[in-house]
Amino acid sequence: MKRVSIVVPMYNEEEMIPVFFSTIDKVIAGLPNYEFELVVVNDGSRDKTLSLLLEAQKSHPHLVVVALSRNFGHEPAVCAGLKTATGDAIIPMDADLQDPPEIIGKLLEKFEEGYEVVNARRASRKEDSFMKRYTAGKFYELCGKLSGKIKVPSNVGHFRLISRRVCDEVNALTEKNRVFRVQVPYVGHKTTEVLFNRAARAKGTTHYNYKSMFKLAFDAIVASSVEPLGWPLKWTIASTLKTGLSVVTELVFFILYLTGVFTGISLLAFGIWLIINVIFAFGTFILAVLAIYGMYLARITLETQNRPFVIIDKVYSAGGH
Ligand code: UDP
Ligand code: MG
Secondary structure, eight states: OEEEEEEEEESSOTTTHHHHHHHHHHHHHTOTTEEEEEEEEEOSOSSSHHHHHHHHHHHOTTEEEEEOSSOOOHHHHHHHHHHHOOOSEEEEOOTTSSSOGGGHHHHHHHHHTTOSEEEEEEEEOTTSOHHHHHHHHHHHHHHHHHSTTSOOOTTOOSOEEEEHHHHHHHHHOOOSSOOHHHHHHHHOOSEEEEEEEOOOOSSSOOSOOHHHHHHHHHHHHHHHOOGGGGHHHHHHHHHHHHHHHHHHHHHHHHHHHHTTOOOHHHHHHHHHHHHHHHHHHHHHHHHHHHHHHHHHHHHHHHHHHTOOSOOOOOOOOGGGO
16 A cells, blocks of 8 residues: 655644644545655644644544754655655645645546646636736746746646655755755656645735745755846846947047047047946956856856766666566
């Protein structure tokens, strides 16, 4: 029987716990062909979450509770759960039932078809405010542009199914700036998706405000791409072209001056133009220095991330063995 681990981070979720367990219990009961493990990570909650979880353990023999030493945040909490999970398939999800456990069956169907990553993608974000939808849209657009060969799927959060192998490969990534939603596409492997409608939070309040959303977006971009470090190089090229053009105009002015075409007023214009161009030339020089720094910094970033350079799916050896 295949083992499935459901990984759930919880921070001050005492209100959610009863409804969470009653929902998840029903889903588990409806999938008798799998052996379930529920890994709940208590992320340093200040309310009764931990004691309620320990209480729930009495009636849930498959419940593993990982208590963190303090509040670390959503990403680190999920990471701790992924390191603890022992299943053949692992499904991280939020405690507030915004990720509907009812579609776990659908995720498992895709897993049985041989997919190692099954993204649960929000079909719509109707329940979100206009601002959240807009910023999320822009974020995924930018991520898509920056992440090159890695395809970061839009509107997919933590909720997805990953195989044991993908989980191990994500756990093996050594970077401290961990953003699960960009780590999984980095690792790759056969991927598909299941669409769902995201409900509003069942109980309690969100732990994300605009500041933490911005931080997540920034972390995701920095974790998935060193492309912005290459921007000064592009700007240097544009700036050098501009400097080249202005040198030509300076020469034309100079020739006009020598041939006596210039009057006093155009000489003044020439002087101002010269000053502007000298400033631009300095700007180009500084940009060039930044471009060089950027190239080294990008390499340092990639080296310190120390990610596996390439991940092999399978070697089909000669003779088909
Ligand atoms: N969470 C956590 N640590 C934190 C903040 C949140 O473990 O510091 C958990 C929280 O209990 C929930 C999940 O992360 O299970 C998502 O949080 P939330 O629902 O507040 O985020 P939103 O859905 O509003 O983006
Ligand atoms: Mg939520």
